[in-house]
Amino acid sequence: MKTLILSSFATIITAVAVNAQDLEQVKKTIDAEKFSEARKSLKGMVASAPDKGKNFFYLGQVYLALEKQDSAKIYFDKGKAAKDAGHLNLIGLGQLELLDGNKSAAETNFTNALALSKKKNTEEQIFISQAYLKAATPDASKALTAAKAAVASDPKSALAQIALGDAFVANNNVNDAYVAYRTASELDKSLLRGPMQLAIITRNAQAFPEALKAFNDVLVTNPNYGPAYREKAETNLAWAYAKKSVFEAKIAEALEDYKKYMSLTDVSTDARIKYADFLILSKKWKELETEALSIQKSDKINPKVYKYLGYAYAENGNPEGAIKSLTEYMSKVDAKRVNGKDYLYLGKAKLASSMDDKGVITNQTKFNDAVANLTKAAELNPLLNTEFTEIGIKLYTGKAYLEAAKLFELAVKNTSSKSFSRDSYLLGNSILFYAENKTEAQKAALTAEFARANQAFADAIKASPNTQDAYYNKGQLNRVIGTKESNAQAVLDYEGYVKTVIAKGETETSKPAVKENLFDAYSFIGANYATTDKVKAIENFKKAAEINPADTFVKESLQALSK
Structure with missing residues (x-):
């Protein structure tokens, strides 16, 4: 959807009818997406014709296309005082307010611009519609209202139909968008954006x-x-x-x-x-590094170069270079422009510098700093969960279990991910494996971690009820916790394991690893029922004996219970 709307942008800001021949030429330049060339021409035009408000407005729009909001504001502010069409710049200022999340201020600007416009305000409504779509929080409903007003003002305007199509797409109404773009193509066969938008709809399908x-x-x-x-x-x-x-x-x-x-x-x-x-x-990370270094030589002030170098260095095995570049990038841009992926790469780079090739943590301080960045990445974009899983598995493989758990906790923030059950299971395992060899005093400090692990196993089971190992490891966890309450929960967990495995039939129960787990489960269940339910205790010990009749504990327990 975003690509579709952005691809309409050049047409919307260039093809609105104006009289000045030089602006007509600039419009063609912008339509060809030669924004730097258009910027140069428009700068000359605003200097030579300061009374033409449209020149300022289009220059401001070009700066917005180049993501240079401060420069756009300068020209919108200057242009609003122009005698000829200065009011258009109020729409530009309103657009900036929407980009900053100031909806009320934006609407005041739009209202003032419409009040100063002519009765036929097609172009004003077109630009207002587009402003709502490109806002920090897009308002598809208001964009559609403005686009419909533009069409009502001039039903034969191909550009109004393009704006209407964009608004319909934002409202998830692809069918009506298709009609609008097709109508635009019929109204102006020279307007290539119509068939382009139709092709984009086809691609999105x-x-x-x-x-x-x-x-x-x-x-x-x-x-x-x-x-x-x-x-x-x-x-x-x-x-x-x-x-x-x-x-x-x-x-x-x-x-x-x-x-x-x-x-x-x-x-x-x-x-x-x-x-x-x-x-x-x-x-293409090697190519990205080469391109970013080349851009840096010709334009040392563009902060995005540091972002690209950071990504490239992180992927190309230069974590220190990535840390330096991404830190530089974040210090040079508005905090609103730093996204989850930026923090992800910074965190990955810091993580790489905190561990060896086998995933063993060598610098805990650097690791903690990396996790803080990755946590910020998850807050801004939970859909990055696959990245957190990948890092977590590397730590898990290196037996840095508590550290791995922190990454899996970030991964499971996306509860709708396809790997949610697996990530939850690995989160539970990480805490289990970390805690199983700890002293009683050490385990006493892990209350929060144990609760999180129990919940993680429960989440894994809920998402995938046939995942038998989640039941078994949940039982193991509760045995490690070792309280009266956790042992009672372990019985329930093991019973869930037994039920799940038995339901899968002999093919599953005959596997050596499964038989070993079943023996362990039956033995524990039997032992816990020994003082409360003699019948259940004997039943489970007998099942354990069927698997391993030579086990001393099972034999002695059955003998004691049979007296």
Whole structure:
């Protein structure tokens, strides 16, 4: 959805009818996504024609496309005083307020802009609709209201139909979005964004071959239309992630398409930054490092370069370089722009510097610092759970069980993940294995950990009731805890294990490891029932004896109970 809306952006901010010939040319430049070139032209235009408010507004929009909000505000503030269409800049300022989460202030700006507009306010409503969609917290409902107002103001405006399509997509109404984009294409056959948006809808339905054909049809109309190559690249990338067997082939095609896109747009720092974003999605870490270093040589002030270097260094085995670069990045940008993945990579880099190749912690302070960053990553983006699982398994393999538990706790924050049951099981195991050889005094300090482990095993069982080892290890945990209450719970856990295993039949019960666990479970259950339920105790000891008739404890227990 985000790609679809962003791909409409260039059309929305460029194709609204204006009289100035130089602005018409800039519009074509922006539509080709040569934002740096457009910025240069617009700067000259606002200097030579300070009474033209639209020039300021479009320049501010270009800065927003380049993620430079401070610069955008400067030109919106200057442009709102212009005699000709200065009110458009109030919409730009409202858009900035929405990006900062100030909805009330934004709506005041929008209301003032509409009050100053002409009766036919199509373009104002279009921009207001787009502002709601690109807000820090998008408001799809208000975006749709504004888009419908734009269409009502001018039913024959292809751009209003594009805005309407974007709003419908944001409201999860793909069918009406399709109609709106198709109508836009019929109203203005030269407007390539209409068929582009239709192709994006096709791609989002995972009809990748059909989407690629649609983008190629756009390129037949205009072989040098760069944005179509970018969307082809996105389509091949989506195909690569959807089907592992074609990953490498489609990634290669995607990168070629994106290089073509860059060759047809401007090879500015801004375009190269976008290419770096694409390399991250393509998992081309060596290429990302090379590209980021190259960008750094030509643009030493762009903070995103530090982010890319941090990611690349982390993936390419240079944790200290990653820590330095990501710390630099976070110090240079607004805290709102630092996302979960940024903290993930910083945490991974710090983690790597705190342990050896076998996953053994060598620096506890660095490890604790890494966990703090990873915790922040989980708070910002619980969907990163697979990353936490991967790190946790490495620690678990290195027998750093308590440390592994901290990572599995982050993984299970995403309760809807496909690996939730497994991650919960590993969390329980981590605490069990850490605690099983501890002294009574040491175990007394693990009350919170034991409660968490019991809950983790319970979560694993609830998510996957046939996972027999979760029952067994939960029983083991409660035996390790060793209180009267935990021993009673262990009996219930072992009974759950027995029931689950027996239900699977002889194929399962005949396995050596399972027989050993069954013997252990029956023996413990029998021993705990010995003073409260003689019949159950004898029943379980007899089952234990069937598995291992030579066991002294079982034989002696049966003899004592039979007297």
